[in-house]
Amino acid sequence: MSSTASQLRRTPLFDCHVAAGAKLVDFAGWEMPVQYEGVIAEHLAVRESCGIFDVSHMGQIETSGAGAQGLLQRLLSNDVSKIGPGGAQYSVMCREDGGVLDDLFTYRIDIDRYLTITNASNHTRDLAWWSAQAIELDDVQVSDSIEQWAMLAVQGPLAREIVQAVSDRPLPARMRAESRLLAGAEVLVCGTGYTGEDGVELLCAPEHAPELWDELVRRGATPAGLGARDTLRLEVCFHLYGNDLTVERGPIEAGLGWCCKEDTGFIGADAVHHARMHGTAEQLVAFAVEGPGIARQGNPIVGGGEVTSGTLSPCLHTGIGLAYVPVERAEPGTELEIDVRGKMRRAVVKDKPLYRKDS
Amino acid sequence: MSQASYPAELLYHPEHDWARISAEDPQLATFGITWYAQDALGEVVFFEAPALGTKLAKDAPYTEVESVKAVSDVVAPMSGEVVEVNEAVTANPGIINEDPYDQGWLVKVRLSDPSERESLLDVAAYMATLAG
Numbered sequence: 001m002s003s004t005a006s007q008l009r010r011t012p013l014f015d016c017h018v019a020a021g022a023k024l025v026d027f028a029g030w031e032m033p034v035q036y037e038g039v040i041a042e043h044l045a046v047r048e049s050c051g052i053f054d055v056s057h058m059g060q061i062e063t064s065g066a067g068a069q070g071l072l073q074r075l076l077s078n079d080v081s082k083i084g085p086g087g088a089q090y091s092v093m094c095r096e097d098g099g100v101l102d103d104l105f106t107y108r109i110d111i112d113r114y115l116t117i118t119n120a121s122n123h124t125r126d127l128a129w130w131s132a133q134a135i136e137l138d139d140v141q142v143s144d145s146i147e148q149w150a151m152l153a154v155q156g157p158l159a160r161e162i163v164q165a166v167s168d169r170p171l172p173a174r175m176r177a178e179s180r181l182l183a184g185a186e187v188l189v190c191g192t193g194y195t196g197e198d199g200v201e202l203l204c205a206p207e208h209a210p211e212l213w214d215e216l217v218r219r220g221a222t223p224a225g226l227g228a229r230d231t232l233r234l235e236v237c238f239h240l241y242g243n244d245l246t247v248e249r250g251p252i253e254a255g256l257g258w259c260c261k262e263d264t265g266f267i268g269a270d271a272v273h274h275a276r277m278h279g280t281a282e283q284l285v286a287f288a289v290e291g292p293g294i295a296r297q298g299n300p301i302v303g304g305g306e307v308t309s310g311t312l313s314p315c316l317h318t319g320i321g322l323a324y325v326p327v328e329r330a331e332p333g334t335e336l337e338i339d340v341r342g343k344m345r346r347a348v349v350k351d352k353p354l355y356r357k358d359s
Numbered sequence: 360m361s362q363a364s365y366p367a368e369l370l371y372h373p374e375h376d377w378a379r380i381s382a383e384d385p386q387l388a389t390f391g392i393t394w395y396a397q398d399a400l401g402e403v404v405f406f407e408a409p410a411l412g413t414k415l416a417k418d419a420p421y422t423e424v425e426s427v428k429a430v431s432d433v434v435a436p437m438s439g440e441v442v443e444v445n446e447a448v449t450a451n452p453g454i455i456n457e458d459p460y461d462q463g464w465l466v467k468v469r470l471s472d473p474s475e476r477e478s479l480l481d482v483a484a485y486m487a488t489l490a491g
Contacts, residue, residue: 294430
């Protein structure tokens, strides 16, 4: 192994990945499994039965105290006052100019305690942003809790059944986050995910993670890597920060206006309001390639715009992706020509999501 | 195939390509990618063969193979002209993973300079490049 590999961070599940034959790659400074048996098999396992992902590279920020809700209302685009105890909510975090700093799930884990999940590549920047906004406030505590949590995603039509079998009580519903004893360990069970399937995300102390992983694999969950995580999310058109969301893009053009509640006065609300009222030059669309070829991130679109995510869809058997295009070409049905490394590939703008369970 | 293999009768290019020079006709060769290349790439899901008659230059990319995650250039181990392409692999690129040296060949080439074989690696020299 080279010296760079030894500097990569490892999750508490690293040994489980090695034992399962994972191919490991550098992802945002973490040594993570990109695949085990193969991306397509893992993708289909999640669509058809149950897959288990190690997402412990994702960060956690805990915001607590009487002023926690007020701080989060400034930081996050959604209406944080709507998260009841045990609730969950998706939002973006913007700069004053509306540029997206991160997209995040927030769980209300107690009356005045919230846990927000950050993207690994943004965690340090998010934490600095959080702390800077909290500096004048004396009734709120912000803490980096990344070291306190391992995170597993168990996803697929059989995911709940498999997790339920080791749980002391019924699992929380979709978009709920509650503590349960799983195989004897205390776990925050969240009815959320990034695959378009039913399932849960599990947050637990790092020392309990390997045993929980092994138990769920024994009960039929298929280890799935970041490769399948990416193809699964792209089929259902979930954004990937760094690809489809950046500080150069605002939530309106990204199609995330639904999670922006400008009347809460969040940072960037004025810019978001302006974009919503006056429109944007480009819009993020889903597309499918017609015929052969796989468009990839960075491929230019003839006439303007570019692909921000692209892959082969294991369920649709064609090239798919997300792209920013001029708004006049964003209507479903519009034909696009994508320059895929010098070859022109025809694609069509599609409704989101690209993949539907019943299709 | 899950186990690494590198047939002794092939010549290898350090960019993880192989050449099999015809026993009957030393000006005719078959090219493909090695077990290492397909394993590094993962499941190959797309391969578009170059057109018949395409001129290949030694050490230059002449086509691409793609997995779900990535695109990889395929480099010509020797110079020449494409005289046959493997249509079966175009239709089912996963053959490259299953059998990279036989069913999974990519192109047959009329060599323009058969002496270029002298610059290619034998199996021991190629495997030594993988050990680093």
